[in-house]
Amino acid sequence: MRLKSLFAMLAVTTALTIPAFAQAGQVTLSTNMRNYGGDGAYLAYYVTDAQGKYAGSLWMAGGKAKYYEHLSGWYRASGGDTGEISGISGASVGAGRSLKITVDLADTLFDAGYQLHIDSAVEDMRDSPNEIVIPLTSAGSGQTVKGTRYIADFSYTR
Amino acid sequence: MIRSLHRWFGLVAAGLLIVIALSGTALSVFPAAEVFGTPAAQAISVAELAARVQAAEPSVEQIRRAPSGRITAYYFEGDQPASAIIDPATGQPAGSAGTSSLQRLLTNVHRSLLLDDTGRLVTAGGAAAMLLLSVSGLFVMARRAGSWRGILKPVRGKGNGRLHTIVSRLALPGLFLSALTALWMTAATFDILPEGAGAPPFPATVSGETHVPVASIAALQAIPLEELKSLNFPADGDATDVFTVKTERGQGYIDQGNGALLAWNDANWVDTVNDTAAMLHTGQGMAWLGLLLGLSALGVPVLGWTGVKVWLDSRRDRKRASIAAGEADTIILVGSEGGTTWGFAETLRGTLAEQGFAVHVAAMSAFAPERWTKAKRLLLLAATYGDGEAPTSAAGFLERFAGAPVRPDLSLAVLGFGERTFPAYCGFAAKIAREAEEKGWTVLTPFETVDRQSPQDFARWGRALAQALGQDFELNHQTVAPKLWTLTLVSRRDYGANVQATTAILRFALPVPSLWQRLTGKGLPRFEAGDLIGIVPEGSDLPRFYSLASGAKDGFLEICVRRQAGGLCSTRLTALEPGETVTAFIRPNPAFRPARGRQPIILIGAGTGIGPLAGFARANRAHQPMYLYFGTRHPASDALYAEELADWKDDGRLTSVFTAFSRTATPAYVQDILRRDASRLAKLIAAGGQVLVCGGRDMAAGVAAALADILAPQGMSLASLKAEGRYAEDIY
Numbered sequence: 001m002r003l004k005s006l007f008a009m010l011a012v013t014t015a016l017t018i019p020a021f022a023q024a025g026q027v028t029l030s031t032n033m034r035n036y037g038g039d040g041a042y043l044a045y046y047v048t049d050a051q052g053k054y055a056g057s058l059w060m061a062g063g064k065a066k067y068y069e070h071l072s073g074w075y076r077a078s079g080g081d082t083g084e085i086s087g088i089s090g091a092s093v094g095a096g097r098s099l100k101i102t103v104d105l106a107d108t109l110f111d112a113g114y115q116l117h118i119d120s121a122v123e124d125m126r127d128s129p130n131e132i133v134i135p136l137t138s139a140g141s142g143q144t145v146k147g148t149r150y151i152a153d154f155s156y157t158r
Numbered sequence: 159m160i161r162s163l164h165r166w167f168g169l170v171a172a173g174l175l176i177v178i179a180l181s182g183t184a185l186s187v188f189p190a191a192e193v194f195g196t197p198a199a200q201a202i203s204v205a206e207l208a209a210r211v212q213a214a215e216p217s218v219e220q221i222r223r224a225p226s227g228r229i230t231a232y233y234f235e236g237d238q239p240a241s242a243i244i245d246p247a248t249g250q251p252a253g254s255a256g257t258s259s260l261q262r263l264l265t266n267v268h269r270s271l272l273l274d275d276t277g278r279l280v281t282a283g284g285a286a287a288m289l290l291l292s293v294s295g296l297f298v299m300a301r302r303a304g305s306w307r308g309i310l311k312p313v314r315g316k317g318n319g320r321l322h323t324i325v326s327r328l329a330l331p332g333l334f335l336s337a338l339t340a341l342w343m344t345a346a347t348f349d350i351l352p353e354g355a356g357a358p359p360f361p362a363t364v365s366g367e368t369h370v371p372v373a374s375i376a377a378l379q380a381i382p383l384e385e386l387k388s389l390n391f392p393a394d395g396d397a398t399d400v401f402t403v404k405t406e407r408g409q410g411y412i413d414q415g416n417g418a419l420l421a422w423n424d425a426n427w428v429d430t431v432n433d434t435a436a437m438l439h440t441g442q443g444m445a446w447l448g449l450l451l452g453l454s455a456l457g458v459p460v461l462g463w464t465g466v467k468v469w470l471d472s473r474r475d476r477k478r479a480s481i482a483a484g485e486a487d488t489i490i491l492v493g494s495e496g497g498t499t500w501g502f503a504e505t506l507r508g509t510l511a512e513q514g515f516a517v518h519v520a521a522m523s524a525f526a527p528e529r530w531t532k533a534k535r536l537l538l539l540a541a542t543y544g545d546g547e548a549p550t551s552a553a554g555f556l557e558r559f560a561g562a563p564v565r566p567d568l569s570l571a572v573l574g575f576g577e578r579t580f581p582a583y584c585g586f587a588a589k590i591a592r593e594a595e596e597k598g599w600t601v602l603t604p605f606e607t608v609d610r611q612s613p614q615d616f617a618r619w620g621r622a623l624a625q626a627l628g629q630d631f632e633l634n635h636q637t638v639a640p641k642l643w644t645l646t647l648v649s650r651r652d653y654g655a656n657v658q659a660t661t662a663i664l665r666f667a668l669p670v671p672s673l674w675q676r677l678t679g680k681g682l683p684r685f686e687a688g689d690l691i692g693i694v695p696e697g698s699d700l701p702r703f704y705s706l707a708s709g710a711k712d713g714f715l716e717i718c719v720r721r722q723a724g725g726l727c728s729t730r731l732t733a734l735e736p737g738e739t740v741t742a743f744i745r746p747n748p749a750f751r752p753a754r755g756r757q758p759i760i761l762i763g764a765g766t767g768i769g770p771l772a773g774f775a776r777a778n779r780a781h782q783p784m785y786l787y788f789g790t791r792h793p794a795s796d797a798l799y800a801e802e803l804a805d806w807k808d809d810g811r812l813t814s815v816f817t818a819f820s821r822t823a824t825p826a827y828v829q830d831i832l833r834r835d836a837s838r839l840a841k842l843i844a845a846g847g848q849v850l851v852c853g854g855r856d857m858a859a860g861v862a863a864a865l866a867d868i869l870a871p872q873g874m875s876l877a878s879l880k881a882e883g884r885y886a887e888d889i890y
Contacts, residue, residue: 037259039266052398063275065349069357072390072402076360091274124257126220126232126241130393149239 025158027105029058031118032098032152038122040092041150042067043099044074044085047136050113054078058116059101060089070121073129077117095150110136110158120150160301164294165469171287172462178284179458181268182336186452188261189226190445196228197245197252204381204403208389209373210249215242217394223386225433225443230255246383278344285340292334295326312684318471322464325457332454339439346432354429357402357409358421366397367415375417381405406433480507483529486518493522493540493552493586498611499575503539505635509620513629522552527562535602536568537623538590541575546585556586560593569602570594571626573619577610577749578887581880602626610747613701636701642694643669643682644739645715654720656795660732661720661766663707663798666740668715684710687773688750688850688888691717693742695727702727703745705852705888707769709777718769718798750850750888756782758813758847760839762861764789764828765798767853770888772799774850778811785842787835789818789828789857796821828857829864836868844872849879852888 033041042062047055054077060068065082069075078084093099118132128149134140136156144155200207207229211218215233221244222230229244231251242251257265270277300306302323313323345351372378378389378401385405392399392414400420401412410422441448483489488510492503507517516532522540530536543549548556572594574587584607591605603622608615613635620633645666654661671681685691686709692701708716721732734740752759752774759782761771768788778784786803790796797817806812816835818826832839843849851861865885866876879885 038257039262064347066346075357079359080357124262126239127390128239148237 024104024106026102028157029101029103029116029154030098030156031093031100031154033093033095034147034150034152035096036122036125036150038095038125040094040122042071042092042121043151044068044071044117044119045101046074046077046117046119047109048077048115048117052115055109055114057084057088058103058105060085061099062092063089067121067123070127071119071129072127073117073119105136105158110138112136116156118147118151118154120147122150160294160297164291164298165465167287167290167294168462168465169469171284171291172466174280174284175288176459176462177271178268178281179333179455181264182455183452185261185264185268186441186448186455189441189443189448192224192226192228192442193445195253196226196243197247199227200246200383202246202383203379204383204386204389204405205373205375205378207244207246207249207383207386208378208391209371210246211244212249212372212391214244214249214251218391219393220388220390221386222388223383225437226445227384227443278347282341282344285337285344288333288337289341292330292337295330299323299326318464318467322461322468325460325464329454329457329461332451333458335438336451336455339435342431342435343439346435351432352428354432355408355423355426358411358423361400361411361413361420364398364400364420365413365415365418367413368392368397370413370415370417372401375401375412377410377412377417377419378403406430480519481516483518483520483526483533484531486516486530487532487534488515488517488537489530489533489535490517490519490537490539491522491525491552491555492519493538493549493555499539499541499549502575502608502611502616502635505616505633506537506539506620509631509633513627513631522548522555525555525558525562527565527568530565530568533568535627536565536570537602538570538572538587539575540572540584540587540590542582542584542586546582546589548586552586556589556593559590560597564597564599566600569600571602571623572605573616574605574607575611576607578889581877583607583609610749612703614703642741642743645669645742646739647734647736648714649736650734653798654791654796656792659720659791659796661718661796661798662732663716663718663769664731664734665708666715666717668710668713682710683744683746685715685744685746686710686751687777688770689747690745691715691742692745693727693731693740695730697726701743703890705747705750705767705770705890706744707773707776709773712773712776716769716773718766718772720766747888749883750852750886752778752782752784752850753848753883754780754782758783758785758842758845760784760842760847760849761786761788762828762832762849762851762853763787764853764857767851767857767888768798770852771850772802775806775812776802778806781810783813784811785813785838786815787818787828787831788815789820789826789831789853791819791821793817793819793822827860828853829860832861832864832868839865839868840872843869843874843879843884846884848884848886850886850888853890855889858887858889 029045031043044060045058047058049055057074057078068080114136116134116136117130120128120131126149131147131149131151132145132154134145134154140156141158142155144153146153208221211221211231215231217234218231220232229246230241231244232239232241234240241255243253243255244250245252266272269281271280273280296309299309303309303311313320381403385407387404387406390402392401400414403410403412406425408422408424411420412418413420437443438447441451490503490507492499494500503519507519510517522538540552541549572587572591574584576584587607588605603619603626606619606622608619616635617633620631624631647664648667649665651663652660669682675681685706687706689706690703691706692703694701704717704719706715707718708714719728719731722728731740750770759774761774761784763771771786775784775786790798803812803815807815816831818828818831820827849865851858862876869875876885
């Protein structure tokens with residue numbers, strides 16, 4: 001399926017929804033891109049714990065593994081392992097477009113020091129690791145944060 | 159097979175390839191432009207450059223070096239991300255970075271037709287088609303040229319086909335390289351190649367310190383700037399982050415506290431091939447090559463257009479307005495190897511149709527008398543393959559013809575097409591004629607032959623046919639509707655006045671073609687001595703052929719003409735004054751030409767037959783041994799080319815010259831001097847010599863008889879010489 005539509009809804013299950021977590025709820029991640037004047041952006045969504053250690057990946061926008069090293073935060077955290085994102089990747093996101101993904105996230109990830117990271121990269125343009133770094137909290141749901149380079153703004157809602 | 163493969167791939171892929179090629183041409187300009195906009199390179203280390211950039215822009219995150227040498231830095235201006243081309247001499251921004259939207263659009267059209275992965279696969283298919291077209295085109299070229307070496311020789315042919323060949327020769331190396339590298343790059347994009355070395359595992363422990371002066375990092379000091387691909391600075395405020403450096407040789411991590419090299423992976427062969435393929439395809443880092451590839455790609459639309467035109471022309475030629483077999487009163491069957499006999503069949507069909515006949519034309523292999531319900535006559539036009547075998551379009555004919563019952567309501571005419579220089583001259587047609595005679599078919603016209611596509615021979619048979627049919631028509635066949643040229647006489651030399659046989663050596667100026675004519679091959683074709691010139695006399699449509707006594711390289715066109723009693727063309731030619739013109743065309747005659755090499759050439763001729771032989775001698779600048787035996791009437795009046803022959807003998811172009819005069823006190827014919835010189839001739843021929851005979855029919859018969867006698871004691875025959883291409887005649 002191509003994900004070039006202006007607005008795409010996806011429901012995915014990720015490595016973070018381990019059955020051990022009793023409670024899990026749907027979380028929607030909404031990303032709006034700037035008109036940065038370039039080809040489609042690769043976006044990596046992943047979570048680190050309170051110690052800053054990598055906890056898992058939520059989504060990878062962009063299908064060509066050879067470009068993943070430009071998502072240097074994710075690449076460093078995950079060791080570049082494409083197994084981390086198997087089944088949770090889609091097309092890159094064009095300038096000015098939006099991406100909306102729904103993921104099942106364990107409740108225990110919230111208000112426990114976990115942080116959601118988004119790395120972005122565009123061909124022939126600068127790499128933008130950790131363009132978004134936002135704590136996962138109950139209060140943060142629905143709050144919009146601004147990106148610095150390719151991402152106009154981002155929010156998650158439980 | 160390979161030709162139809164080439165044709166169909168070309169037709170299917172032409173549109174796609176033109177889009178890819180033109181966008182590629184447009185893109186090829188950018189690397190060259192980039193070279194001009196890039197500050198001069200510096201022989202410094204990466205450490206030095208990083209320090210300079212950091213001094214100028216302290217917030218720098220990444221430095222990249224493009225294969226062209228252009229250095230780009232990514233940093234912040236306040237909160238705003240910024241980037242700039244860096245002058246490595248100062249580390250200061252020296253221009254805006256970034257790809258123009260035009261270049262990005264062109265790139266996306268070129269590699270994916272703006273259709274993402276689907277488009278990438280389509281363009282990769284285009285590259286594969288280009289590769290196939292290049293290779294199959296090479297085979298077609300080699301086959302046409304006769305050998306692989308022939309590919310590099312001057313192009314024959316004309317019009318679109320010629321332009322197609324010229325352009326493909328120029329563009330082929332570039333197109334081949336572009337297609338090959340494109341396929342590699344696509345394979346890399348879709349991850350179906352072996353993996354590159356990649357990055358080493360991220361170091362688990364770092365010093366925890368920060369802010370080592372970048373200029374002091376030994377690992378970076380050791381890397382010359384021209385090897386750098388990219389250098390990432392550690393993220394501000396993250397003590398666990400590191401310097402990440404990528405070069406042509408590999409990539410690794412450097413501690414931001416102590417400058418230690420924490421991890422390193424050497425690049426492997428896949429990385430190297432990837433980089434090389436990208437450079438060879440895009441010209442980034444090799445701008446001149448990029449421009450060359452861009453120019454080659456410009457050939458693609460030309461190739462597409464001319465290729466389609468050639469195909470359309472050949473289709474049009476093949477379309478035959480032929481009446482259904484069951485409706486026709488006249489059946490023409492064609493046995494053709496190369497296709498020329500079809501042309502004669504078409505002339506015959508057209509002429510008969512004009513006379514009101516209902517004509518059906520088919521290949522001889524489609525022999526089906528049961529379907530010819532209304533037919534009254536069967537005309538067989540048959541070429542010969544090899545040693546009297548059936549040509550391609552007559553496969554299986556003879557067997558079926560022999561097996562079929564005689565149709566008393568059908569009368570039969572057999573016309574053979576061939577070349578007298580081959581031993582089995584019209585052998586296949588002769589077999590048919592014999593078979594028909596034995597079985598008792600009704601004869602419409604006696605068996606006749608056409609030598610070397612001679613329109614005169616064909617017209618002669620046509621007159622017999624017209625008579626047999628009680629009609630009055632002329633078969634006027636023009637082999638390939640030749641382009642006519644106006645040639646101006648520049649000089650004439652006269653002979654034979656004393657022996658009542660006016661003979662003249664006529665020299666014409668070559669018309670000067672325009673550049674366009676030259677490029678499309680529409681100028682006067684290249685010719686060599688021994689080729690034929692067809693001259694169309696006023697008051698006739700039928701051209702008369704004369705053998706050329708000069709090659710194009712001589713810079714003039716020369717023929718030798720004797721006035722024939724009542725001859726329309728020869729009378730006019732022998733009366734031609736300098737400044738006057740004739741209308742003519744050239745027809746190649748490659749079978750009558752000295753073989754290149756060191757083997758001896760024996761030239762035998764009489765009368766105006768000296769013409770092409772003199773041309774061969776004139777062109778013999780390599781001093782290949784050449785022996786001329788020449789018969790003419792009288793030394794005082796008829797010594798054609800006497801001065802030249804003496805000169806050429808002196809300068810080595812002719813080894814020896816023997817002349818027989820038939821109107822002197824001791825008359826002799828050329829065959830007499832051959833017999834007198836028998837032992838030498840036998841030796842020359844035994845040593846691999848080639849015999850070329852030019853002149854009238856009677857002389858040729860005399861010469862053949864003399865040579866047969868000379869060769870017999872050696873156990874050789876004219877037939878075997880002919881088969882080896884060592885005996886050729888040009889007879890009129």
